Amino acid sequence: MKCEICHKAEAETVLNRKKKDGTMEELYVCKKCAHAERPHTERPSGESPEAFVFGKDGDDPPPFVEDLLKATLGFMKGIAEQGKKSEKKKDVCPACGKKRKDFMDDLRPGCPQCWHVFADVIREHLALSQYGVRHTGRAPDSAPNVDICAQLERQLKAAVRKQDFKKAAAIKRRLEELGGRPANNPPAEDK
């Protein structure tokens, strides 16, 4: 079948085109005519994908590439900012304002919340100086039920794994109310 535009080459693809009266027509065309009609969607044979997307040396990139790059960069910037925010949150105790740097210098928690915020540093220190890294002694009568905390921690891990952050935040709040470990400080793996 010959190309319905040039009527010379063999038709190789289908092209949908809007007519002047607004209706769509379906044409069987050769690759050359298809590229002439839709220069950014039909890639001439032999052209590399990179050259197609970014253009040849000195060419301006096609307009959709610019949009795509902007969107990608924006997304990555958003992720980076979110990462910075979460890092900042870990660096300062929200209850007493003690900074991580100060804590590293004196190893003195300023309040009970510091034990959560700097738990990673504390675990490293205690692993060297104590019998173990987890409390095994008595709990005060007013202490939260340890089993409930452990169960909530398991649920929290599962929610984070499934990326259900709404549920994870709710569990974290519940854990903090009970005086357990918050989400950003997962428990050390028991040996």
Add this chain to the structure above:
Amino acid sequence: MKSRAQRDDSGEYPALVARDVICGGEILAFRNPHGEKFGEHDAWCLSEEWFSIDDIRPAYANLVEKESRLAAKQPFAWNPEFGYLSPFLDHCGTGLLVRADLHLEGLHLIGDMPPVLNALYSVRFGAEGVNMDGIKNASHVFDVFTSASLGATEDEIIAHAERVFASLVRQELNARIRLVRELPRTFEDSVARALAILRECRLLSPWELLDIISPIRLAAVMGFLDGLTRQEADAIMRKQLAARDDLPDSPDGDRMRDERDADIADKANHRFARVKWNRRAKEIFS
């Protein structure tokens, strides 16, 4: 403990009883209020004294009772992973510390103190001597204490402390026997030098007195001296341990210090003028 001391006794020397090594101790629990900032120190340091190793558990029972009364009024800072929370990392977990004052003059004289201290550190115990006025480990009375409180239950910590204190007592008693059997001249020399200083000195600081009296106390405990009992030696040591060098740093302070040291020297000259080796000691050391 008495049975162990009797077993260690060689039969030819006066009985060496454990209470002469352990000068008493304390069991402490560090607690802080829930939801409040920490201070410079733990908010509460609950303590109970004990006088022999067998008394540690009854003292702990009293401590728990004391703690329950306080907990009823104020909840403690606690979390499931780190136990009781404190401004000091080493006070977390059970927040329990068991300490004892031990007079280890025998181990010092036979030169076994460094390995003993290393062994203590390796089993998560700490030991501090009395360091004052340029004198290190004055009198060789050591404050030996548990330095770990996380990862073990209260029962396990107390049992560990009982074993370590009993072992230290045993080692000190063996050191005393070895001192008399194998190094009598070393022992005799240290006691004789101390007595000579106490009889003839013109100025004596409280810390120097505390240091010098240590071999004399050991000789008194072992029943080798006339004119001084163990209780009298203990009273002198207690008085010096309780004394604080709070004189001001000024020319006037120096004069007061000299007056104080002269007074201590005069009293020592008078008190130790008639203290001497007894017949039994002379037989052993001859």
